[in-house]
Amino acid sequence: MSSTLLEQTRAAHEEVERLERLVVRDLQTDPASNRDRLHQSHRVRHLIDRISATTTKLVEIYEDRDSARKDEIAVLGGQAGPGTTVFSVFYDRLKEIRDYHRRHQAWVVNDEDEFEQLLQEEPQVEFSGEEGSGRYLDLHELYNHYINLKFEDPIEYSAYLDGFPQVHKIPRKKKLTRKYKEYLGKLLEYVVYFFERTEPLQDLDRTFSKVTAEFEEEWANGKVLGWEREGQENGHVPAQNIMIDLDDYSTIEDLMSVGPENLKEALAVLGLKTGGTVQQRAERLFLTKHTPLEKMDRKHFAKNSRGSEPNGNVAAPEQAEGSKEIALMEAKIEKLCEMLQETILRTKENVEKKQALTFEEMEAEREEEEVQADTESDDEEQQIYNPLKLPMGWDGKPIPYWLYKLHGLGQEFKCEICGTHSYWGRRAYERHFKEWRHQHGMRRLGIPNTKNFNEITSIEEAKQLWERIQERQGVNKWRPDLEEEYEDREGNIYNKKTFTDLQRQGLI
Numbered sequence: 001m002s003s004t005l006l007e008q009t010r011a012a013h014e015e016v017e018r019l020e021r022l023v024v025r026d027l028q029t030d031p032a033s034n035r036d037r038l039h040q041s042h043r044v045r046h047l048i049d050r051i052s053a054t055t056t057k058l059v060e061i062y063e064d065r066d067s068a069r070k071d072e073i074a075v076l077g078g079q080a081g082p083g084t085t086v087f088s089v090f091y092d093r094l095k096e097i098r099d100y101h102r103r104h105q106a107w108v109v110n111d112e113d114e115f116e117q118l119l120q121e122e123p124q125v126e127f128s129g130e131e132g133s134g135r136y137l138d139l140h141e142l143y144n145h146y147i148n149l150k151f152e153d154p155i156e157y158s159a160y161l162d163g164f165p166q167v168h169k170i171p172r173k174k175k176l177t178r179k180y181k182e183y184l185g186k187l188l189e190y191v192v193y194f195f196e197r198t199e200p201l202q203d204l205d206r207t208f209s210k211v212t213a214e215f216e217e218e219w220a221n222g223k224v225l226g227w228e229r230e231g232q233e234n235g236h237v238p239a240q241n242i243m244i245d246l247d248d249y250s251t252i253e254d255l256m257s258v259g260p261e262n263l264k265e266a267l268a269v270l271g272l273k274t275g276g277t278v279q280q281r282a283e284r285l286f287l288t289k290h291t292p293l294e295k296m297d298r299k300h301f302a303k304n305s306r307g308s309e310p311n312g313n314v315a316a317p318e319q320a321e322g323s324k325e326i327a328l329m330e331a332k333i334e335k336l337c338e339m340l341q342e343t344i345l346r347t348k349e350n351v352e353k354k355q356a357l358t359f360e361e362m363e364a365e366r367e368e369e370e371v372q373a374d375t376e377s378d379d380e381e382q383q384i385y386n387p388l389k390l391p392m393g394w395d396g397k398p399i400p401y402w403l404y405k406l407h408g409l410g411q412e413f414k415c416e417i418c419g420t421h422s423y424w425g426r427r428a429y430e431r432h433f434k435e436w437r438h439q440h441g442m443r444r445l446g447i448p449n450t451k452n453f454n455e456i457t458s459i460e461e462a463k464q465l466w467e468r469i470q471e472r473q474g475v476n477k478w479r480p481d482l483e484e485e486y487e488d489r490e491g492n493i494y495n496k497k498t499f500t501d502l503q504r505q506g507l508i
Contacts, residue, residue, distance in 0.1 A: 356436030
């Protein structure tokens with residue numbers, strides 16, 4: 001096989017060039033839908049992976065660790081061994097090349113067809129039903145895991161979608177647990193998996209390398225969000241990162257001036273006992289100035305502290321590394337969530353929309369999405385001439401212009417309660433008062449969506465009308481005759497009407 005090494009090198013270079021041309025041809029095609037864009041991205045990702053694999057083989061050939069390439073070049077240069085002539089070497093070489101092409105003839109013939117088929121294939125990308133072909137995130141399982149951690153009072157799924165990207169806001173004491181680390185690992189794994197399926201052309205390794213580099217610098221300076229007082233360097237816990245620099249204090253009395261709470265927190269970070277008087281805490285912390293943690297007596301450590309082991313050794317470096325690992329995962333999650341910000345917002349809007357729909361409406365919408373996905377996948381359908389941008393009818397063609405004018409579809413109505421959303425035509429405008437977007441807007445204002453508020457699109461007008469309705473119903477009406485209180489000389493309390501009547505009768 002060594003005699004065909006140069007032929008393999010030539011074929012590998014040719015394959016790389018063809019694959020690069022295929023990538024350019026595919027990217028020059030403008031995808032007609034999001035589904036086509038996703039398939040195009042995965043095709044290009046597959047081609048890039050093949051280029052990388054072939055290039056790796058070429059690098060190994062050029063490194064020539066076994067000197068096979070060097071020997072073959074020497075043979076081509078006419079350097080024949082003892083007992084051989086230049087012509088015998090040439091004919092032996094020619095025979096080997098013919099044998100090589102005879103064995104790989106089928107590959108050479110079908111090579112063009114294979115490369116053309118690569119542009120036509122539709123990669124199979126798996127998405128759950130909740131993910132909607134990559135449009136939304138499916139975090140229900142992770143939401144249940146988060147609720148079971150009991151960090152706070154139970155929250156709704158929509159509220160979890162708002163808060164899960166900001167993991168640094170969780171109290172630090174609750175992060176140093178095995179369950180939280182397990183939850184964080186599953187969250188990072190899912191977000192990475194979702195990102196790789198929806199954005200296959202993004203270089204995630206390079207992004208994580210940049211995040212890690214920035215994280216190491218911030219961690220060394222103690223400026224990582226949520227871990228400002230627990231920055232570790234090389235696995236140790238320096239005093240300046242717990243806000244107490246012991247080099248500034250020469251005696252225990254000077255250290256006592258820091259205060260009991262700061263001393264308690266500094267001791268807790270080191271895994272030492274936090275009880276006792278201010279002087280006892282200061283004495284315990286002052287020991288760490290000249291004595292390493294691993295050489296300190298075990299009696300100074302808390303019983304349930306993760307910093308002490310049964311053999312008396314201190315595991316502060318291990319605990320610091322565990323905190324650093326958790327903080328790095330948080331940094332990666334927040335970076336990915338920043339890149340998926342639009343998807344997260346779209347997911348939340350979809351969840352809020354479903355909460356306002358009935359089961360029949362949800363089923364109808366699902367069927368409509370399936371039909372839309374089938375129709376938009378037809379690439380060969382010619383573009384319809386529609387210069388006036390008229391709405392499409394049931395047959396997929398623009399409706400007549402007279403029908404467009406009859407229904408007033410050129411008239412725009414904006415609703416401030418719906419987030420300044422536009423509705424075209426009187427019919428769509430009247431119908432939107434019963435739809436989920438308007439219902440959600442009224443719910444956020446704390447106003448019931450009744451018939452009294454039809455045709456009301458201004459937030460200020462809706463609030464004023466709701467106040468008038470409440471006053472008419474007597475909810476917020478001030479009634480001084482019954483609610484204003486008066487007190488006589490003996491301390492008896494009366495309302496205004498009773499007090500006035502008794503005063504007129506001379507009884508008070």
